[in-house]
Amino acid sequence: MKHRGRHRRRRRGRALRAFLAGTALALTAAATMISASQATVSGSPGALKQLTSSADIRPLRLTEEPVPQASLDRLAEEMGRPVGVTTVLESTDRSLRDAIDCTDAERRALPVAPVATSAYCWDADDTRGWQAGAITTSGDADDDGRWGANRVILSGWTHSGGPAADKGLARVAFVDADDPGHLTYTWVLLVVPVDGGRDYRPLTSHVSGMVWYQGKLLVTADDGDGNALYVYDMARIQRATATDEAVGRVRGGWSAHGYRYAMPAVGSYRVAGGEDAPHPGSVSLDRSTAPDSLVASEWTLDDGDRRARLWRYSFSPGSPGDDRAGLLATDAAGHADADEVYGTKADEVRGVLSYRSTWYVSRTTDGARDGHGTLWRQDGDGAKAAKCGADETHRCWSGQTESLSYWESTGEVWTQSGQTLFALPLASIEKALE
Template sequence: MIVLTDQPLLDNSLRMNVDAVKRLGFIVAMLLLAAGTPAAAAPNQITERDGSAFSLTPDWSLDTQAAGLASTLGSRLPVSDVLAAANRSTNDCSTSRKQAQPEFYDRTDIPLQANQILHSSDRFCWDDSDSKVSYWVPQGVTGSSDADDDGQWGPNKVMAVSWHYDTGKAGTQTDHGARLSLVDRVSGKYRHVLLVEPTSSSNFRAVPIHAGGLAWLGRYLYVADTSRGLRVFDMERVLEVATDQDDVIGKSGSKYYAYGYRYVVPQVATYRQAITPPSPCVPQPNALCYSSLALDRSTTPDTLVVGEYRDGRSTDLSIDGGRVVHYDVDASTRKLAVSSGKAVPSRAVTTPKSNVQGAQTWQGEYYLGRSSADKHSFMFAGSADMNTYSWAVGGEDLYYEHGSGLLWTATEHAFNAADTLIDKRIVFAVPLAGIAPR
């Protein structure tokens, strides 16, 4: 196979002139076109692609089981009740945690110009027990700006952040699944709730997923399930359980437990892709890794935006960098729009950037937050070619708060790869207007 690259074709022994190089490039491109083989995209270019392979099959059968569980427990609480019972407080962030923000970009190996340095305008941090815990790790972020047009959910302005459970760090084989932090953005109080999957026996179990992306659409919380697709939870069906045992999940005796958490949010649906990639998820030409989620309210209709994490680059152009896929949202139900029983992507692109943990689109522009371990990383922005900006240490999912014009992320790292405390967990926002796409 002949591959076009952006490297010069000049060789000291051949001394080919520039015109000859151009003619050779044109001939090779024509040969590739005639053979039906796609030529490589420009190294910094977003390219359109066919997304039909990423169609999802909806299954709402868990809705009935969630209703039965709510009836059995005799509780069905609004989010406002959970916030009224919030038992933790955010704080103003230590110096260490603030250093994870993009304005403190300090990499000398990849220098950036002053106009490439982004500056945060809002932030909060977790209490110390959550900032420094190793086995619960922040991932997805969304809020009431996604959930409702007025930017609030009931009387509250809310932000929600998902955390996944690391069994290795916890020193156990028992996976406690994924939890959700519901944060009152006015009072700064928050409470963790556990995401659970109802079973047919009026019981429930933990949901052992990475929960790398969140989007809150009306009553439904969409959560990325990396290899499977999407899981949907009902934010109008929060259930209260007993808390006197912290090592039990589901029914035990006459009570229900959730590893010590007072509240659970039940799953009501799954959107499954046809082909399941290997675990841990490795992108395939016809299967996606559902790594991040965002809601784009600037489109008509609204679209759910799925971003894919790709560890490094690939010579396979169909998966190089990662894919970003859009699904239309039904305006009345806040479910994904379905055609012939499938949620079919309305748009799909391949991005030129790897290690993207968060993808948000707005008014036709793409915003891609790249992840990192213990160094600052990069925000890429554009509709075709992409500009590069400073970004967080350990930035994850993206959430555009349309009422404030702020782009939010949560950072994940409390420790580095050597298990040394670096204390870099923070939730912060930058003005979207300060990121100038090309």
């Protein structure tokens, strides 16, 4: 029976790869039907320009602000002993659909080129009123690509519809990815301790960037928040004891908007201040630097004339189990300064990725008839974009990928667009570039 099950998975895997290839061909054909005036990207973002002046670097300074240990201890005492990732994965209660079971509209979110090699779709009923955003994986968390024995994907979502009181709620899907043919998940609500750990409030922010590194999860915060990043501890996840739609302490226990788990922030990074201080719009991990680094892009308005900046911070050299593991490198005053800062002519920047001195940025195309975006590779020499087959169309990337995550142990880039989660080899992105 085990052999037959394995053969069925292999046959389904081959069928799925063939299906994805066919989907890509159909998307390519659709792209070639778009007129050149609609499909060709006007203007390359050009080469990256390194910015080295104090005026360029100083506004990017972050100040680390840990939540007092006493507050976290009080919350754990009230809610019960925290749990870790393994416990959360053992209680996954929802499933993603394989690409072959996705709708035509969901598959149109896939890139025309390069071709996705893995694709899944979320349950529309489970995500109605929520907007997909950041993504990170156990490939970020540990260099062997696993967290303990598990392959894990974390998918961030922000509440964008429904009651006004729910707007801005942030949650993360913990996805058990051990079996590529059957991904399961459960939700964890992101919260922030208040009143000395006697209660917590929801994190109300658009989750456009997220990196899981060692034992910490760093999550971007909106411009309306004085913090650029919130820090979560992957070993400090609290069980909710009530199923109310409320968030925090309720009569009879603790509620997490109806979810089983709440994850309280253990710290944050506050921006330096001033009108020129950008919040990271998207973040990702770069394992090709020494030490490993957090790279960030500036979120720019679709109709604005301000070009984006790209920059990086070093992670602390702390080893797993160390108090500094997973945190940014700081000086004695708790300041984290950017190691590198670049200016790019790209606007409408969303996702960012850096690997071996090369930067990749995804750009949105809100309002475009084909619904696709562009993916550019940039360095100090210039910029290149993936193109759709033999024609000159460059709008062949997925349209709303706010986050890019490189799973180094497998060579795959993971991202999501709307209801669709997908992956493809970084090598295929390189091949698709002009």
